Amino acid sequence: xxxxxxxxxxxxxxxxxxxxxxxxxxxxxxxxxxxxxxxxxxxxxxxxxxxxxxxxxxxxxxxxxxxxxxxxxxxxxxxxxxxxxxxxxxxxxxxxxxxxxxxxxxxxxxxxxxxxxxxxxxxxxxx
Numbered sequence: 629x630x631x632x633x634x635x636x637x638x639x640x641x642x643x644x645x646x647x648x649x650x651x652x653x654x655x656x657x658x659x660x661x662x663x664x665x666x667x668x669x670x671x672x673x674x675x676x677x678x679x680x681x682x683x684x685x686x687x688x689x690x691x692x693x694x695x696x697x698x699x700x701x702x703x704x705x706x707x708x709x710x711x712x713x714x715x716x717x718x719x720x721x722x723x724x725x726x727x728x729x730x731x732x733x734x735x736x737x738x739x740x741x742x743x744x745x746x747x748x749x750x751x752x753x754x755x
Contacts, residue, residue: 639754640681642731646747649740651700652733654754655679667732668693674734681751683729693717698738700731700749708747711738 636659642651655678658664664682668674669692682688688699694717701710701724709724714735721730737743 636681636683636751637753640751641754642679642681643750643752644741644743644747645750647742649742650677651731651737651741651743651749652679653677655681655731655733657681657683659683668697670694674732676734676737679731679733679737681729681731685730686725686727687723688721688730688732690715690717690719690721696735698733698735700733700738700743701727702729702731702749704728706749708743708745708749711743711745713738 636657639654639656641653642655644651658680664685667682668680673695674697696714696716699712699715699721700708703709703726709727715721
């Protein structure tokens with residue numbers, strides 16, 4: 629497992645441990661200030677099975693984005709504290725002061741992976 633103060637690989641596989649489902653097969657990890665600030669801006673799409681883990685992060689925006697995204701807000705103990713589906717472009721998400729990270733995913737991923745409030749996630753290096 630990765631995260632929790634340890635170094636992250638460039639890409640991770642995200643598993644919903646509570647449901648036994650895969651949230652992302654290959655999600656990029658944004659750790660630098662530049663990568664976290666840029667996020668998914670200016671991209672044309674986000675392929676199924678991919679995503680972006682922003683660590684640390686307590687809030688996001690979807691300015692300059694061209695497509696809706698699903699968003700998971702994750703606590704310090706890797707629990708989902710909020711799940712927003714189909715966040716449209718040009719929005720500002722809520723602030724979670726106690727949040728650890730945010731995961732941006734293709735629209736429909738939350739429903740497909742059956743992820744909901746309280747679920748625990750684990751992260752593995754992606755292949």
